[in-house]
Amino acid sequence: GAGVSQSPSNKVTEKGKDVELRCDPISGHTALYWYRQSLGQGLEFLIYFQGNSAPDKSGLPSDRFSAERTGGSVSTLTIQRTQQEDSAVYLCASSSPGQGNSPLHFGNGTRLTVT
Amino acid sequence: EDQVTQSPEALRLQEGESSSLNCSYTVSGLRGLFWYRQDPGKGPEFLFTLYSAGEEKEKERLKATLTKKESFLHITAPKPEDSATYLCAVRGIMDSSYKLIFGSGTRLLVRP
Numbered sequence: 001g002a003g004v005s006q007s008p009s010n011k012v013t014e015k016g017k018d019v020e021l022r023c024d025p026i027s028g029h030t031a032l033y034w035y036r037q038s039l040g041q042g043l044e045f046l047i048y049f050q051g052n053s054a055p056d057k058s059g060l061p062s063d064r065f066s067a068e069r070t071g072g073s074v075s076t077l078t079i080q081r082t083q084q085e086d087s088a089v090y091l092c093a094s095s096s097p098g099q100g101n102s103p104l105h106f107g108n109g110t111r112l113t114v115t
Numbered sequence: 116e117d118q119v120t121q122s123p124e125a126l127r128l129q130e131g132e133s134s135s136l137n138c139s140y141t142v143s144g145l146r147g148l149f150w151y152r153q154d155p156g157k158g159p160e161f162l163f164t165l166y167s168a169g170e171e172k173e174k175e176r177l178k179a180t181l182t183k184k185e186s187f188l189h190i191t192a193p194k195p196e197d198s199a200t201y202l203c204a205v206r207g208i209m210d211s212s213y214k215l216i217f218g219s220g221t222r223l224l225v226r227p
Contacts, residue, residue: 004158031213042119043159043202043217050213091158101147101166101206104215106158 002026004107006092012113013082021077021110025094032075033093033104034067043091049075082114117142117207121218128193128225136188136221138203146212148186150179151202153220159202193225 005024013019025032034046045059049069060066064082069075079086089111093104120139128134140148147166151159163172165181172179176197178189188201200222204215 033214035217040219042219043204043215045214045216048213056213093158101164103149103161103164104159105161106151108156108158 004092004094004105006090006107006110008110009108010111010113012115015084015114016081018078018080019082019112021079021090021092021112023075023077023092023107025073025075025092026096026105029094029096029105030072031095032069033095034075034077035091035093037089037091037109039088046077046090079112082112084114087112087114117205117209117216119203119205119216119218121201121203121221123221124219125222126224128190128223130194130225130227131192133189133191133193135190136201136223138186138188138218139184140186140203140205141184142205142207142216144208146206146208148181149204149206149215150186150188151204153200153202162201190223193223195225195227198223198225 007022030051032049035043037043047067048056064080067077089109091106091109093106095102095104118141122137147164149164150162153159163179168183170181176191180187200220202220204217206215
């Protein structure tokens with residue numbers, strides 16, 4: 001079946017511009033995560049959505065970052081007034097909490113480069 | 116605070132040369148420890164979940180083991196196609212128990 005789909009796969013933007021990253025999770029997965037992976041670093045948690053519950057935004061690094069999930073499916077991560085330190089790979093993952101301690105299934109990420 | 120440390124950062128092996136990757140963790144109650152494989156330009160690919168000390172899981176040339184403080188990923192007679200970054204992650208039992216906390220990974224290169 002289809003996995004987690006992310007678009008665009010690559011994004012180059014100028015400092016100060018806004019960007020939107022999209023994630024389409026696995027069908028039926030109610031939990032959706034955004035992580036950030038900087039060069040040579042581990043994955044950094046950004047935000048978590050579960051069904052209709054309030055999202056956990058505790059990992060968002062600044063108020064320039066926001067995310068929404070519409071209709072319990074597709075999610076967009078928006079970065080306003082991008083800075084060079086925002087350059088990283090942004091990974092989306094989904095899981096099915098109804099199956100207990102389930103793993104996360106990741107997309108291939110969006111590589112963001114801020115020039 | 117939950118933490119995961121992986122070692123070594125990088126490992127070079129000859130084809131057929133078995134070795135182990137280490138994942139040390141501190142967590143206030145372990146719900147699960149996860150191993151992932153990540154190829155360049157791709158997202159992490161799920162390999163195993165381990166739940167309790169003494170548990171072992173195997174898949175082809177890979178075997179994951181778990182103690183109360185660390186996990187090992189044993190690679191037996193590796194092949195060049197096993198070259199990848201291997202990530203370890205934990206999920207704790209505290210409030211944010213849905214999160215996975217990741218280590219920085221071990222970059223494995225298997226030379227023919």
